[in-house]
Amino acid sequence: MKITIVDVAKACNVSVATVSRVINGNYPVKKETKEKVLKIIEELQYKPNTQARDLIKKQSSTIGVVVPSISNMFFTNVINGIENYFEDSQYSIFLCTTEHDKDKEISRINELICRNVAGIIVVDPGRDNVKSKYFEKIAESVPMVFVNRHSESSYISSVFNDQENGARIAINYLLSKNHKNIAFIRGDNSYSYDIKEKVYKEMMNDINNFKEEFIVNMGHGNSIQTVNKSMEEGIKLLSSNKNITGIFACNDLMAIGIMNACKKLNIKIPTDLSIVGYDNIELSEMVEPKLTTIDQNMFSLGENAAVLLNEKIENNNEYSKSIVLSNRLIKRET
Structure with a gap:
């Protein structure tokens, strides 16, 4: 059976993000942790995929966007706002859906980490994964922005409506x-x-x-x-x-x-x-x-999320901030 980065992470008792950082060399890792990961990689004879090896010495130009669904036009409008901001930039968008499933959410984000994305925007992050501080651990090394949820983490920027x-x-x-x-x-x-x-x-x-x-x-x-x-x-x-x-x-x-x-x-x-x-x-x-x-300004939510993520990437993930947008009642016929 082919050994995966998840197997390496489990054997080392560290996160997939940590293994990815050791492989790619793009973020600092404690010396003892790095040595442990490299030792397990050798023991398991794990071979990183070609894409990961190619990206070891250069920054990815991909932005990961994680949404529960594209069936609800709320999320497609947020995505449109993100794409509009990055349209003329060096970055391309890689979209993942989770169906509001906490395990799928983790799996999709781990996939993005393996792709060495420059940053991740998580739209409507799952309650359970927020409580477990899963996102916070990832965001220490990968620039991350929440949409539609306030983040109390000093590592995660957020944009949301009141x-x-x-x-x-x-x-x-x-x-x-x-x-x-x-x-x-x-x-x-x-x-x-x-x-x-x-x-x-x-x-x-x-x-x-x-x-x-x-x-x-x-x-x-x-x-x-x-x-x-x-x-x-x-x-x-x-x-x-x-x-x-x-x-x-x-x-x-x-x-x-x-x-x-x-x-x-x-x-x-x-x-x-x-x-x-x-x-x-x-x-x-x-x-x-x-x-x-x-x-609730869906397009603006997406654009502001893109602005926040770009700021984090350009500033080496050193600070985070939040933006709160206002709402308005649209009176129609019901």
Whole structure:
């Protein structure tokens, strides 16, 4: 069986990034660690691939971009912003998708490290891998930027919208329309969903009307099945809770699924039920009725992420900073 860089890392009890640094010689490694890795490489007779050997003495011109999915237009718009910034530069983009799976996320980033990328942009990083400090360990040696999540690490730059304020804008809008029984639709494993749920609970408790059964977690919130899955969950929710008059969905795909559920149940929008989505993807203007939503500057998120990563690369990964973008309510017909 062919020995891989992962096998070497396990045998040395170090990260894949550390093995890659020893092979490529592009970042400092402790002397004893380097000697240990080189010894294991010799013992296992590991042979780095041609690409890795070719890059030992030169910086890669590839930027790794890791996203949960390209099914949700939120992520494609962020990618467009990244590509727009790097279009006339020396850098090319290598895109990876994770399906919000924490193991796939680690695997994809390890692949990028093996490709000796100049830096990595992680869009909507997984909650579990953030908590385990996986990203922080990688970012010590590979320039890294988070999109759609604040980073407390001194090694990771970040650009994100004020998710808390965006959720408040959405819920306040529903409250201003005299809705009190407001349901909340979210997905799994996302910092942005967690922030929105926290705000939702606080605001519903403020009016003494928080009900746990009004929170629906429909699993993967950014897959190709999101609309159908949220429609199914919406039918269950609205059939068993006929007093619900407002819904705040964590993204537009979920909101559109709820709209489809209303059509199945003959619920009129916005006469019987008001819906506010989040993201302002292009599809939100194409559905009937047009979706009221929160715009969070997706293209600008991507461009700013690219700016931050380029700064880290040019400054030898020596400092990090965060950029917070504002949100705005897009009033339409729901």
